[in-house]
């Protein structure tokens with residue numbers, strides 16, 4: 374069991390509060406002026422990844438106190454419990470062992486005392502064998518043609534991770550089948566996806582941990598029907614449909630043979646499952662050798678997280694900086710800004726991982742917390758975001774901690790685009806820190822020849838307050854290993870914060886609620902009767918929907 378410690382009642386929290394009162398008005402610029410070594414003091418180089426957190430409102434004392442808070446909240450023991458396979462997801466009575474999925478052979482891993490490495494590696498071998506046969510054309514569709522298209526049908530954790538990684542590693546997909554993702558129950562998603570596809574060269578992956586999720590089951594049935602309507606028959610289904618699930622019974626009932634099923638386990642949460650057979654689309658698209666490198670990178674970060682002292686530990690430092698800004702500076706949001714088009718789905722993926730995990734208000738004793746938990750996470754790749762919402766970060770009324778990410782070397786670089794990209798990456802965090810003072814603006818406008826009156830009129834609009842914090846992550850190149858390591862880094866950061874906030878990060882009752890509510894309303898949409906069972910607004914909307922339907 375995890376300890377139940379209210380962080381706001383700890384000594385470290387009280388000290389941090391006093392410390393915050395002392396330094397809250399400090400300017401980032403001044404911190405750099407005070408300490409010439411600041412940039413090197415507050416950055417970490419690990420493998421091919423460099424993390425600079427010097428543009429944050431901390432000094433050595435802040436870091437010391439944040440680490441004291443982590444210790445007082447039992448982070449050390451919690452990490453051991455997680456990796457030892459204890460039941461730390463207590464509301465679902467499960468262990469949390471997505472890390473075991475990337476543990477190399479030969480290292481025993483236990484879940485509630487039972488050895489699990491053999492089972493994990495058996496599925497990895499099954500994935501390797503299958504993905505290679507599909508990629509080299511040995512696995513054929515029912516007309517004898519090779520598979521050229523993979524359609525991953527799944528939602529939430531069974532979609533966001535695989536989509537994000539397949540897009541991130543597109544450069545490495547050399548010769549692999551094209552991947553498509555269908556998640557939304559909105560029929561347009563599946564029909565538009567399937568429209569151009571040759572059914573005889575298409576393979577469906579039905580990905581669902583529970584194999585009961587409404588959206589996935591509806592899309593899987595439509596895909597099956599599409600396949601049959603286009604010329605396939607029931608006996609051909611085994612060549613075109615495989616399932617990834619923990620629910621053998623439901624998979625068999627759907628008509629997918631056990632040999633076409635890839636298993637995973639209850640100790641793998643949906644949003645942490647891309648490392649399991651849920652990542653089959655990644656292995657098919659980029660090759661199993663690349664999927665393996667992804668796992669290796671993640672495992673290297675797991676070991677770093679487990680072994681390195683807190684004051685040099687990347688996920689711990691990043692996690693505690695998030696606590697500093699959320700609970701002391703009272704920031705409500707955090708932006709994730711990859712200057713890497715390959716990472717365009719990373720913000721969406723992290724939104725789920727972070728907010729579904731730590732968007733909780735009951736603490737581990739069931740009491741409502743008296744402090745903030747997860748901030749709202751959002752973002753877009755740079756430089757696109759610069760031409761839209763950066764305005765608010767620069768000149769709005771809120772402090773928004775930003776995480777910038779960029780590769781030092783591009784994978785493709787026609788006409789030196791990468792230097793243009795990186796000049797923006799460096800410029801934005803600098804501008805967010807330094808801002809533009811009245812004095813600078815005045816000089817600039819006078820230089821342009823504006824009258825004194827004009828200068829004074831425009832001044833307030835052209836000033837940038839600056840002093841906005843950011844963390845910059847610079848990696849040598851986007852490859853499967855680095856990606857795996859950075860994703861594991863974000864996962865452990867979530868764990869760290871959940872421990873400090875004294876919440877359960879690995880359940881998701883809010884998602885379950887959505888699944889239940891839709892199930893209740895569905896039968897009501899199938900009758901002509903007016904609906905009166907909800908609140909007045911919901912009744913009105915359902916009844917208006919019915920009358921509008923009649924008209925069309």
Ligand code: G6Q
Pocket residue numbers: 528529530531580581582583584585586589642643644645729881884
């Ligand atoms: C993830 C969540 C949720 C889940 C989807 C799909 O952690 O639990 O996003 O992944 O609801 O669930 P299935 O995989 O069971 O279809």
